[in-house]
Amino acid sequence: MAETIPAAGATTEGAIQVGQPRDARVSAPASYDVADFPVPNGREEEWRFTPLERLRGLHDGTAVATGGGVKVEVSAPAGVIVETVGRDDARVGKAGKPVDRVAAQAYSAFEKAGVVSIPKDAVLSEPVRISVHGQGGVAFGHQVVEVGAFAEAVVVIDHTGDATVAANVEYLIGDGAKLTVVSIQDWDDTAVHAAQHTALIGRDATFKSVVVTFGGDVVRLHPRVLYGAPGGEAELYGLYFTDEGQHQEHRLFIDHDTPHCRSNVAYKGALQGRDAHAVWIGDVLIRAEAEGTDTYELNRNLVLTDGARVDSVPNLEIETGEIVGAGHASATGRFEDEQLFYLMARGIPADEARRLVVRGFFAELIQQIGVADLQERLLEKIDAELEASVV
Amino acid sequence: MATLEIHDLHVSVEAENGPREILRGVDLTVKQGETHAIMGPNGSGKSTLAYSLAGHPKYTVTGGTVTLDGEDVLAMSVDERARAGVFLAMQYPVEVPGVSVSNFLRTSATAIRGEAPKLRTWVKEVKEAMERLHMDPSFAERNVNEGFSGGEKKRHEILQLELLKPKIAILDETDSGLDVDALRIVSEGVNRVRESGEVGTLLITHYTRILRYIKPDHVHVFAAGRIAESGGPELADKLEAEGYEAYVKGGASA
Structure with missing residues (x-):
């Protein structure tokens, strides 16, 4: 065991803890099973900003799928494979486990998963469009977008109408592939939408995400990035316009667990009206093995009127000094x-x-x-x- | 002929211990084609006059009238005053992040003129106006006043003056913080607008320096919230020689 040399002024009493337990930022380990998560009470770190009483039971098991809660339509250029599969399909759940109770609820409750596959080497000239239209009911969804090696694609996901939805979206990005995803939350102002978006980025692959949130009573998105191999690059852009009474929450996590990967995050939000509430959490973890990491995250908020509230929390955790760069910035102005x-x-x-x-x-x-x-x-x-x- | 008439104007600001009166009965008439220099020591209320005419919410008009061609200016909102023809070139122009100069100018010209200027002629108009003010074309793509030097901010104000062609131009210490070259360029811009004969100019300044470039028809000395003395250009020469001392003493006891 190495000897600990205390720094000047430091105390030698007690244990010096280096690093954090891996899942310190969440109250339960990731799991596919909703039963592995306690029902949140609002005091947990990941739930403390969320108005649980407005989630219509998505968090406590009382929300039950109504059937036909949302209508999903996919249009894709030739060559793209659009399927509906069962939960035993190998691609379902491959990008990562649900990390909170609502995502696990969605995973435990969905019936069929949608899978869009872009074959290896295909370069799409037109975007794949996925329309998710709420029809007033409750729905649990699962969508996988798989991009083969060296393929290039743009996927646009449009959320409209009114619904109570919990979902997981997975992006499986093959080696050298380029995927751009635009997810637009243009819901009616009555909708409740909670979703985890997990991207698993292959070797030298590029993932570009654009999240646009305008609507909803409560929208709580959890974009996560994981790197399967070195050389991956993630660019996450987001913009939200939070109106009177709306709660729009974007919780990002970028897990740099692989050497020589890059990430760049830029989210901007404007708020107006009484009780407009925007939450932005930017967690970036650079693990000890992720040498050569280059990361930057930025959040800017513009408050247009009195009565609006922003919580912006960037977290950068660095376990190795052998990196290219790491930084974050957050500012909220009137x-x-x-x-x-x-x-x-x-x-x-x-x-x-x-x-x-x-x-x-x-x-x-x-x-x-x-x-x-x-x-x-x-x-x-x-x-x-x-x-x-x-x- | 456009005429701005200020009669017995009283203006207060909210201070820690209640409202504080800054303008104490200003009388002034500015006609189209005329240039009035308003000179005075710091704290005499010159800038308050400028901002009150433009309608800044910080200032409360407690008495008097302001009319433009008989229309009640004080009853108008800030944007209505601008559209009626009142232009204020500010001493400290405000940064507006995310809004490019070109977008700002076009939006403003559209509002003032009541219709969007034709794109082709507009681009040419802006380009030529910028050239006259020795502004680099890349300026148009920068965000309004963001990272501008003092000289760039003032040129940008005068650029707007040239493009918006107001009836009454109020220039609030446009000369402050300018070196000689920038002062000359900015003054030439003001003179081009004056030469049209269509604008009445209210030139607010602490120093006589700018009056070498912009010749006023009338000079007013401002002290303790009102016009203490009015005269022709020779009054500026007197101020140059003697300073404001005579007026400040009187003001201090007020």
């Missing part, structure tokens, strides 16, 4: 009266001034995505949202 005055003093009405500022705030992020027609569409989407909701 749309200031002086900015409003300046724009209005140039003839721009107050509502238009707010729209201009929010659009600019989001445009800065969208310009980083690097997929031209996607950027165009997202900006249009934002314009429509701003037109409808900024007052």
